[in-house]
Amino acid sequence: MKVGFDNEKYLKIQSEKILERINQFGNKLYLEFGGKLFDDHHASRVLPGFQPDSKLQMLKQLRDYSEILLVISAIDIEKNKTRGDLGITYDEDILRLRTEFENLGFLVNGIVITHYNGQSSADAYKSRLQRLGIKVYYHYTIEGYPHNVSLIDSDEGFGKNDYVKTSRPLVVVTAPGPGSGKMAVCLSQLYHENKRNIKAGYAKFETFPVWNLPLKHPINMAYESATADLNDVNMIDPFHLEAYGNITVNYNRDIEIFPVLNALFEGIYGESPYKSPTDMGVNMIGFCMSDEDVCCDAARDEMIRRYYYALGELADKGDNENEVNKISLLLKQAKITTEFRKTTVAARERKELAGVEAAAIELHDGTIITARSSELLGPCSALILNAIKHLAGIDHSVKMIPEKLIEPIQKTKVEYLHGKNPQLHTDEVLVAISLLSNHDDNCKNALDQLPRLNGCQMHCTVMISEVDAKVFKKLGVGVTCDPVKKRE
Numbered sequence: 001m002k003v004g005f006d007n008e009k010y011l012k013i014q015s016e017k018i019l020e021r022i023n024q025f026g027n028k029l030y031l032e033f034g035g036k037l038f039d040d041h042h043a044s045r046v047l048p049g050f051q052p053d054s055k056l057q058m059l060k061q062l063r064d065y066s067e068i069l070l071v072i073s074a075i076d077i078e079k080n081k082t083r084g085d086l087g088i089t090y091d092e093d094i095l096r097l098r099t100e101f102e103n104l105g106f107l108v109n110g111i112v113i114t115h116y117n118g119q120s121s122a123d124a125y126k127s128r129l130q131r132l133g134i135k136v137y138y139h140y141t142i143e144g145y146p147h148n149v150s151l152i153d154s155d156e157g158f159g160k161n162d163y164v165k166t167s168r169p170l171v172v173v174t175a176p177g178p179g180s181g182k183m184a185v186c187l188s189q190l191y192h193e194n195k196r197n198i199k200a201g202y203a204k205f206e207t208f209p210v211w212n213l214p215l216k217h218p219i220n221m222a223y224e225s226a227t228a229d230l231n232d233v234n235m236i237d238p239f240h241l242e243a244y245g246n247i248t249v250n251y252n253r254d255i256e257i258f259p260v261l262n263a264l265f266e267g268i269y270g271e272s273p274y275k276s277p278t279d280m281g282v283n284m285i286g287f288c289m290s291d292e293d294v295c296c297d298a299a300r301d302e303m304i305r306r307y308y309y310a311l312g313e314l315a316d317k318g319d320n321e322n323e324v325n326k327i328s329l330l331l332k333q334a335k336i337t338t339e340f341r342k343t344t345v346a347a348r349e350r351k352e353l354a355g356v357e358a359a360a361i362e363l364h365d366g367t368i369i370t371a372r373s374s375e376l377l378g379p380c381s382a383l384i385l386n387a388i389k390h391l392a393g394i395d396h397s398v399k400m401i402p403e404k405l406i407e408p409i410q411k412t413k414v415e416y417l418h419g420k421n422p423q424l425h426t427d428e429v430l431v432a433i434s435l436l437s438n439h440d441d442n443c444k445n446a447l448d449q450l451p452r453l454n455g456c457q458m459h460c461t462v463m464i465s466e467v468d469a470k471v472f473k474k475l476g477v478g479v480t481c482d483p484v485k486k487r488e
Helices: 007-024 041-046 054-060 074-079 090-103 120-131 182-195 218-226 238-244 252-269 292-316 321-333 342-354 379-392 403-416 426-436 441-447 466-475
Strands: 029-033 066-073 107-116 136-140 170-174 201-205 234-236 249-251 358-362 368-372 457-460 478-481
Touching: 007 029, 007 054, 007 201, 029 182, 041 218, 041 292, 066 074, 066 090, 066 182, 074 090, 074 107, 074 120, 090 107, 107 120, 107 182, 120 136, 136 182, 170 182, 182 201, 182 252, 218 234, 218 292, 218 321, 234 238, 234 252, 238 252, 249 252, 292 321, 292 478, 342 358, 342 368, 342 457, 358 379, 368 379, 379 426, 379 441, 379 457, 379 466, 403 426, 426 441, 426 466, 466 478
Parallel strands: 029 170, 029 201, 066 107, 066 170, 107 136, 457 478
Antiparallel strands: 234 249, 358 368, 358 457
C-alpha cells in the first residue's frame, strides 16, 4: 500500500500540542474529542498510513495525565440511535467504550446524560449504570441554547447541571457520535470550575476539516462528502482571517456558534482566550503528510466511495436525495467522475463482456483482477478467489473448490434454509477453502494471501449482500457498488 502519512510524527507532535494547551490554562483542560477514537477508518482511508486507532495511541502517551468523561444524549437513548458501522445502539456503545478505555488503563470518571428533561428511558438507563457501579450525571435541556447566553451562563442554566468532580489535568470528553452535547458538557464544567475558583480551559480536537489545508483540498472535500448527511459545509474561518490575516478552514457549525462561545467565555473568564474557532483546535494532522499526492488520490477515491454509498442508500430507502446531490456537486467541484476509480471501469467492462454482474479489485501493485457471476458463485465470491489465486501464483484455470463440494452447500441453502440465491457468499467460499487447506497446498497458499488484500479497492456492478460487505470490511477492502439490487 502506498503510504502518504507519517503516523509516528503525528503521535509525537499531536501529544506535544495537547500538553502545550494544558499548560496554557494552568494545568487543567477540557478537551472535546470529535470523531472516532478506536476506529477512525475515514482518516485511515484518506491518509494512507494513518492507523485507525492513532488518536487512541496518541492519548495513551498522555494516559497518566488524563481521565475520560463519556457523553450520551437522552434524545439518542429515547430513539435507540444506532451506530451504523457497528450496528449497536449508542447506550450499548457507551458501555463498550468504557470497557475499552478501562482495559487500556485509562481512568473513566463517569457518564454524562445530556439533553435531559425527564425522559423515562434516560432514568432507566441511569439506574442501570448505577447498578453497575458507574457514576452518572444529568445535564439538562436549557431553553434557547446556545443563543440565550444570559440564561445559559447562570445558576438556572449551566448552574443547574450536575457538576463532575475531576482530578487530572486533561479531561477527555467523548461520545459515540455527533450531536451528543460534548461541547456543552465542557462549557458547563468550565462554569462550575470557575464558581469554585478552579482555573480550567477548553479546546477542541477534530481531525477534519484540516485547518491548514486549502478549502477545496481533496482531503477537506472528502470530509464534506462524509458528512453530507449532516449538511456540514467547510468554510474559510472569517474570525481567524480578521484577527490574524491568515486563511484557515473550519466548518459551518463551529463558525456559526463562535460568537456565542465567545460571549460564554467572557461570562466565565471575564475575557475570551480565543479569537477564532481555529484557535480552539489542537489538530496537527495537516503537518504529517509524507506524500500529499498519495493522500489526494486516496481522498478522491473516498469521495467516490461516499457517493456510491449514498446512491445505495437512495436505492434501498429512497430518503437521502439531498445527500446524493451534494456529493455529486462535490465531485464536479473536484473535477472527477466515478471513472477516476479504476475498479469501477474494470468491473463495468467485465460485465459488458460477460453479460452478467461482475466485480474488480485493484491490488497494491496496481494489478486489476476481475470476476463474473456464475451459477455457483456470485461476483464477490469469484473475485476473492481470483485475487488470492493471483497473489499465490496459482494458475487461473485451477478450480479451488470442486463443484461436488459446492452443490451440497447450495442444496442446503435453497431446500433446507429456504434461500432464494444458491450462489455461495464470500464467507462460505472461505470456509470451504479452509476445510480443503488441510489436504490441498493451493488452498493453503491462497488463504495465506488474505492479509495482502488489506487496503485494496474493489467495485461491484450490483449491490453486495450484508454478509459479503462484512467479510470485505474485516479484510480491510474498500468496496463500492452500483446502486442495482440483486437477489439474496
